[in-house]
Amino acid sequence: MAEVYQKDIQLDDYSKEDLVTFYREMVKIRKFDENLIRLMHEGKVSGFYHSGIGSEGLSVGSIVKNLRDEDYLYYNHRGCNQKIAKGVPLSKLYGDFLGTVEGTTRGLGAGIVHSADTSRGVLGQAGTIGSQFNIAVGSAYSAKLQNTNRVTVVYFGDGAASREPLHGSLNWAGLYNLPIIYICENNEYAISSRWDETHSVREHIADWAWGYGISNCVVDGNDVLLMNEVTKEAVDRAKRGEGPTFIEAKTFRHRGHFEGDTYDYVDQEELKDWKENRDPIKNFKNLLLENNICVENEFTRVDEEVDQEILEAIAKAESSPMPDEKRIYEGLFA
Amino acid sequence: MRKITMREAIIEGLHEEMERDDQKVLFGEDVGKFGGINAITRGLYERFGGERVFDTPIAESTIVGAALGMAITGLRPIPELQFGDFVGIAFDEVFNKLGKWRYMHGGTMEVPVTLRAPIGMAGGAGPEHSQSPQALFMHAPGVHIAIPSTPYDAKGLLKTAIRDNNAVLFFEHKLLYDTKGEVPEAEDEYLIPLGQADVKREGSDVTIIATALQVQTSLQAAEKLANEGIDVEVIDPRTLAPLDKETLLSSVQKTGRVLIVHEESKTGGSGAEIAAQISEEALFDLEAPVKRIGSPDVPIAQSLHLEPYYRPSEKQITDAVHELLEY
Incomplete structure (x- = not known):
């Protein structure tokens, strides 16, 4: 059975700079998201949006200090969290949502899926949720065969974990001992179905990995430092040639599955508890304050800098033109 | 060779x-x-x-x-x-x-x-x-x-x-x-570009567009028809995408009669698309309606005894060519 990952983390082991970076990146993701929702309400964004608010610590902790540009990443259905943590420019992400040529797709439009930035190892995402599992073992095989120490990290929700390709993928990963890390963002609900109504597991989704001989654990996904530590161990294991790891990170979404979702299928007391007591940003900020690592106005300054960065990114994305019709005929073949 | x-x-x-x-x-x-x-x-x-x-x-x-x-x-x-x-x-x-x-x-x-x-x-x-x-x-x-x-x-x-x-x-x-x-010796390397049809047999009366095994069946049928004085052209597109429309259309222009043969079941087979493109671009070159032969629109039975009833035959092809020439 999957064990719950715990570690007595010493804040002294982290530089103040790194800790502030964690804070800054989490705030960047949240403010990116809040501003995107504002743009949606202004009628400027087409398509669906699946907000990642409430789970920023999971992506920031696993990615920011662990993955390099050359490491491969497949994001999940709340994937702006991971794309931002991996360094994809905000203006390009806004450009994809707004459909301007500033976007990574040069105007085709993208967002929840199909943004890509190969210069940062962000290789895209399947619109048929969960199909990235198969693609990810391919890039991991590629890294192994080419003798690079690139690591592939594939993110997915508890909902995607019920897709058949997960099992084909885990089988390959274990069989060929591939340098791949599976990070299951278990926020308990696919859309309205709770994860324990849709998964036959002993206790955790990560238990499945045990059957494939793959190292696995369950972790508090809202603890940014714990996410950093557990992912670091997995990345090191992959680089040493010791194969795959499956991490099930527990979290909860603050908003519905999509913007406009009534979100009335969750226990409102539970939601309130996650928002008030288990918010990854709020708790991390308090940790730094309580340990006298930062004072309040340092956070205020970071918040203001991020606000400014986001407004500039939106301005850049919005001022960029929409593509003309011929764009749809470009880029089909290499 | x-x-x-x-x-x-x-x-x-x-x-x-x-x-x-x-x-x-x-x-x-x-x-x-x-x-x-x-x-x-x-x-x-x-x-x-x-x-x-x-x-x-x-x-x-x-x-x-x-x-x-x-x-x-x-x-x-x-x-x-x-x-x-x-x-x-x-x-x-x-x-x-x-x-x-x-x-x-x-x-x-x-x-x-x-x-x-x-x-x-x-x-x-x-x-x-x-x-x-x-x-x-x-x-x-x-x-x-x-x-x-x-x-x-x-x-x-x-x-x-x-x-x-x-x-x-x-x-x-x-x-x-x-x-x-x-096939040339291994040391004589050659490549065939995608999107280039091959005229497997030149002819002037009827164009047969066929793929895979049906190219061979069509060539055998063409031999038979030649004995009757019917001159059939057999074209193999070789790639369905990209499709070498030019070669197909110029043959249609020459013969005015087209038969498409494939083993795919007829409805929605590649012949449907090829026939549609011919009708869009060469309707007035045609002397007869475009004909298609495919396998029947039913699942393929396992019985070896029944399999030949699915596979387009030389006789079906010669019959279809005769029909085309009646126009």
């Missing part, structure tokens, strides 16, 4: 391309030590080792999905589906991913995948091991579709497919594996 079988031609093509650089990776069910159920990957495992030539679990969607993941990270994978029918298992990967991944992510990634798949009725293999699903993917932008009918074409097209930076679906008719044809 030496004569070898299509099986030998494909094996040779695979060996040559695997030899060129070590980005090529070949994998699928039983393709390694065993050499493939059709013996098409013979000798590759021994020559190139178990990392570049490997047996996979029976998991078609993972085979094709992994090929995509390899392709966008610097490899040139050559996966095999054991039977073409199994595209159904990997449909998301073949239909939604191979041809679309590059486009939908902005057009920077390359997807040099050559997916080989044996097709066609052979030996009473039944409804799910005998089909010819290639037409489905004429409706999937972003993939090329190759479907050779001779050893020469198979080798030349395969080598081009493997070198192409886009996904190519490579369909091989099982009954053609043992057919022999002229």
